[in-house]
Amino acid sequence: MRIHNNNLNLRQIAESGQCFRMNPIAENSYGLVAFDSYIELEQVEEDLIEINCSDNDYISIWKEYFDLDYDYGSIVDSLKEGSDEFLREAAIYGSGIRILRQEPFEMLISFIISQNKNIPSIKACIERICQGYGKKLIDDKTGKTYYTFPTAEKLANAKQDDLRALKLGYRDEYIIGAARRVLNGEIDFDYLKTCSHEEAVETLKKIRGIGDKVANCISLFGLHHIEAFPIDIWMKRVLSDIYDNKFDPGRYQGYAGIVQQYMFYYIRYINGVKS
DNA sequence: TGCCAGGAAGCCG
């Protein structure tokens, strides 16, 4: 299955810090586990992607997953023509980033794990939790073995000592507590997708282990409230060092989360962060 | 060895 799109770059998406299970397998190629599937993708040309999936799976799964009905090009273009120099450069540098429509529960747990960790460490923790509590599957097309992300039920019934053995640190009790709230219906992702971003954040922050930053990440990457604006250590540097704490996300009302991703990706590049 | 990582909770003033 081939996709032409001017704003779809696998490397940029894989390194943008929004997803943790999309990893390089060869030059310009990536393997990705999402839902119950494993797929491999190749960046054939700057505007051409090859996915090893059927037309049916593309239409029913991956087209939405990669948010391919949304016009990122017009946002990039408007930023390129804007007066904000940093955002001009950031939008050009990250013009192939898209906000993936990932599974809410996976984002909930992943970003609880993410606190006070770097991205390679987050990925390692998530792989261990998938191997310990996910389903072991074998991909028909490649023969590769992979593990799905665990269900809420699995993690709600996990023992804290077992999770501690996966080197999740103090976050283990947060994970169990959050999974229980999903399992018993206190957290309803279908509702949180339809309600406002602000209400979703306030609801998520009631979970122990979720503060403002993690709640915004879940809202942005798991609920697709693209007006979310997560502020982590890197964004704090952008807002203070580049903007002297005078940046107003309200200027990009309705899609500030996309702007945030360009900023996050670019500031890390400027600072020479690998992966 | 100390510092940092897509932070949050507890405590104190």
Place this chain on the structure above:
DNA sequence: CGGCTTCATGGC
């Protein structure tokens, strides 16, 4: 409310 400390863990 704002600032300080602590919390597991790994990498440099």
